[in-house]
Every structure is written in structure tokens, then in C-alpha cells.
Amino acid sequence: KAGVTQTPRYLIKTRGQQVTLSCSPISGHRSVSWYQQTPGQGLQFLFEYFSETQRNKGNFPGRFSGRQFSNSRSEMNVSTLELGDSALYLCASSLGDGTDYEQYFGPGTRLTVT
Amino acid sequence: GQSLEQPSEVTAVEGAIVQINCTYQTSGFYGLSWYQQHDGGAPTFLSYNALDGLEETGRFSSFLSRSDSYGYLLLQELQMKDSASYFCAVSRRGRDDKIIFGKGTRLHILP
Numbered sequence: 001k002a003g004v005t006q007t008p009r010y011l012i013k014t015r016g017q018q019v020t021l022s023c024s025p026i027s028g029h030r031s032v033s034w035y036q037q038t039p040g041q042g043l044q045f046l047f048e049y050f051s052e053t054q055r056n057k058g059n060f061p062g063r064f065s066g067r068q069f070s071n072s073r074s075e076m077n078v079s080t081l082e083l084g085d086s087a088l089y090l091c092a093s094s095l096g097d098g099t100d101y102e103q104y105f106g107p108g109t110r111l112t113v114t
Numbered sequence: 115g116q117s118l119e120q121p122s123e124v125t126a127v128e129g130a131i132v133q134i135n136c137t138y139q140t141s142g143f144y145g146l147s148w149y150q151q152h153d154g155g156a157p158t159f160l161s162y163n164a165l166d167g168l169e170e171t172g173r174f175s176s177f178l179s180r181s182d183s184y185g186y187l188l189l190q191e192l193q194m195k196d197s198a199s200y201f202c203a204v205s206r207r208g209r210d211d212k213i214i215f216g217k218g219t220r221l222h223i224l225p
Contacts, residue, residue, distance in 0.1 A: 042217035043218075
């Protein structure tokens, strides 16, 4: 079974631009969560999607948004990029059946904002 | 509020045993997970405790005490490949059910 894939793997953007990141979950997984990882801050939860609906949301500004498609693939969008948005963005999928403590992570997208 | 506390770094010797502690404060606590992340890699799931007690998976064991809001990950017969960051994560149920990760413990292993 293929793992979680994320594209692109690396991105360099300029302040003020916007960016869209993509995540394809493991086949059969209906829940997709997004995390931001920065040195010393661990993994900070952005949001979770299940069956095309946002099920949970973390404490991030409205510039961060996402969506999920009917095939469970998910995209995350960040508008009006700031220098502080530079981070590794991780996507994780799970079955969504109550066993969400076991998440499968993709390799991440390394975003650098200059 | 909600919080997870774990040491930022731990150092141990190859072949030894090390324990990484995690204390949490959260409402709607459901269970405690542990993840491992090597440099440049993605976090990978190690274990999950929903009930008090010890869960053993090979060289790794995880413990939970719900009354003490405390858990730990125990790594035995340490190998150099165990050098990584380890995250505890709380699963919550309720109005705001989601997984909250700690900031991670960097494990250094000396030969």
C-alpha cells in the first residue's frame, strides 16, 4: 500500500505571495490532518478534514485554509505569506474511525518564505 | 488550558535503557500516543495507551497513568538508530477532539 504523498517537497516563496500544498492520503483513509513543524515548537495542529468537511481546527489565522476532495486528497492554502510561515508542513492520514491516534505522516513540504 | 510537557533532550549510552516522560494537562483526555521522528524524516507511530498500564512492543514500551496525567516511553537495548526525536501526543474527545503533540524530546545516544 502506498504511503502518504505530499507535493511539492520544497518551495521558496516571497512575502505576500500565496501557496497551495497537496496531500494524497493512504488508500482507504478518510481523515487528513495538517501540521506545521518548526524547530523547538513541535507539531502544531492546523486542521483536520474528514469526508470533505473540516472536522477540527487549530489556532492559526484565517490565512491558513484547506479543503478535501471526494477522493480524500487534501490541499492546504496559505495566503499573504509571512516570514514566520517558513516551516515544514506535514500531512497525516488516518482511517477516521476512532483510531485517529495512529496517524501516518507524509514526508512534508519544506516552505521557505523570503 | 491544555499543555504537554516533555524534556527537550535526553542522552543515553548504546545498549542502555532510557525513559522519556510526558505530563499533560487537558480536558477530554482519551489516550496518549508516541511518535518517533528521525532527522529529515516524517514522524512514525510507535504506540498508544488509552488505559493505565504498560504496553510493550519489542524494545519499546509505553506507560500511562491517567490519575497522574503522566506517561512515559521506555526504550531498551538502545541502538544508534534510536537517535531521533520522540513526541508524545494526546488524543481528546469532545467539542474539540483532535490530537495535540508535545514539542518533542531529542534523544542522543553515545557509543
